[in-house]
Amino acid sequence: MINGRREWFTRHPSNPILTIEDWPYPANSVFNAGATLIGGETLLLVRVEDQRGMSHLCAARSADGISNWRIDPQPTFPADPVGHPEEVYGVEDPRITYIEELGEYAIAYTAYSEGGPLVALATTKDFRSFRRLGPIMAPDDKDAALFPVRFGRRWAMIHRPQAADPTRDAHIWLSFSPDLKHWGDFRVLLRARQGGWWDARKIGLSPPPIRTPEGWLLIYHGVRVTAAGAIYRLGLALLDLNDPAKILRRTDAWVFGPKESYEVQGDVDHVVFPCGAVLLGEEVRLYYGGADTCIALACGNLGEILQRLLELPPYEPLGPPAT
Ligand code: BMA
Numbered sequence: 202m203i204n205g206r207r208e209w210f211t212r213h214p215s216n217p218i219l220t221i222e223d224w225p226y227p228a229n230s231v232f233n234a235g236a237t238l239i240g241g242e243t244l245l246l247v248r249v250e251d252q253r254g255m256s257h258l259c260a261a262r263s264a265d266g267i268s269n270w271r272i273d274p275q276p277t278f279p280a281d282p283v284g285h286p287e288e289v290y291g292v293e294d295p296r297i298t299y300i301e302e303l304g305e306y307a308i309a310y311t312a313y314s315e316g317g318p319l320v321a322l323a324t325t326k327d328f329r330s331f332r333r334l335g336p337i338m339a340p341d342d343k344d345a346a347l348f349p350v351r352f353g354r355r356w357a358m359i360h361r362p363q364a365a366d367p368t369r370d371a372h373i374w375l376s377f378s379p380d381l382k383h384w385g386d387f388r389v390l391l392r393a394r395q396g397g398w399w400d401a402r403k404i405g406l407s408p409p410p411i412r413t414p415e416g417w418l419l420i421y422h423g424v425r426v427t428a429a430g431a432i433y434r435l436g437l438a439l440l441d442l443n444d445p446a447k448i449l450r451r452t453d454a455w456v457f458g459p460k461e462s463y464e465v466q467g468d469v470d471h472v473v474f475p476c477g478a479v480l481l482g483e484e485v486r487l488y489y490g491g492a493d494t495c496i497a498l499a500c501g502n503l504g505e506i507l508q509r510l511l512e513l514p515p516y517e518p519l520g521p522p523a524t
Pocket of ligand 1 (some may be wrong): 293294433472490493
């Protein structure tokens with residue numbers, strides 16, 4: 202209990218579970234890792250920021266998902282600015298979805314292009330060799346992940362476009378594709394709130410949507426801009442299992458926010474930023490970047506989370522703000 206409130210996610214006592222001290226080669230920071238299960242192990246595809254300020258991805262594997270990480274001795278997925286000019290300033294924030302129909306993992310990641318961050322896609326079977334599909338959303342767009350199944354005949358993806366005009370709000374969008382490469386039928390899925398809300402003006406998907414018997418569990422981040430800088434916290438939504446455009450529930454209060462020293466102080470203070478979650482039985486394991494500097498783990502119970510969400514009143518859509 203915190204302030205009379207039951208916690209949705211509990212921090213692991215060995216946090217932070219990975220820091221730059223663990224890295225086999227020099228770099229600045231490790232954070233915002235994608236996560237998945239492969240060969241009975243947990244694999245994190247870690248965002249590593251090098252000492253020039255640009256990021257690449259590096260795989261870390263562990264039998265228990267907490268300790269004894271085996272980290273690739275070199276970048277696993279370095280940016281390829283020659284073959285893929287959209288990666289000129291690096292690759293960031295991967296979200297991994299296992300697609301059973303293809304027998305492959307799809308990685309939606311941010312490619313930092315000359316025109317700004319955009320969404321790029323790659324697939325892999327083993328996190329050793331990768332096939333790049335290239336950019337799938339124009340800049341600025343990030344915080345993307347695929348659903349693991351088709352709806353009808355189409356793949357679906359969540360992402361977060363952002364207008365160059367900073368006075369415009371950044372909402373979470375849903376889009377569809379017949380072939381994973383060509384995307385369309387764009388629509389706003391979840392709106393940022395307004396005014397003093399913790400998730401006012403700018404929100405984005407955190408880990409990929411999690412399939413549950415009650416619907417798709419969405420863990421998203423909201424950004425509160427204060428006089429001292431931004432605060433990144435997390436909220437939850439539940440989407441209809443057959444129609445992901447339909448929102449069933451959304452929490453009002455945030456469910457997780459920066460509190461511990463490794464979340465409050467780092468390269469970017471007051472940030473919790475998960476890009477990956479794995480489901481081990483009923484346990485939801487949330488792997489998150491702390492203050493853009495380290496990787497930490499928080500766990501929640503899926504049954505309890507769903508029960509608490511279903512106790513909330515049905516979702517009432519937020520209209521566009523009155524002008
Ligand atoms: C967001 C993303 C994340 C980062 C966060 C806090 O816009 O770029 O990669 O963790 O800001 O700096």
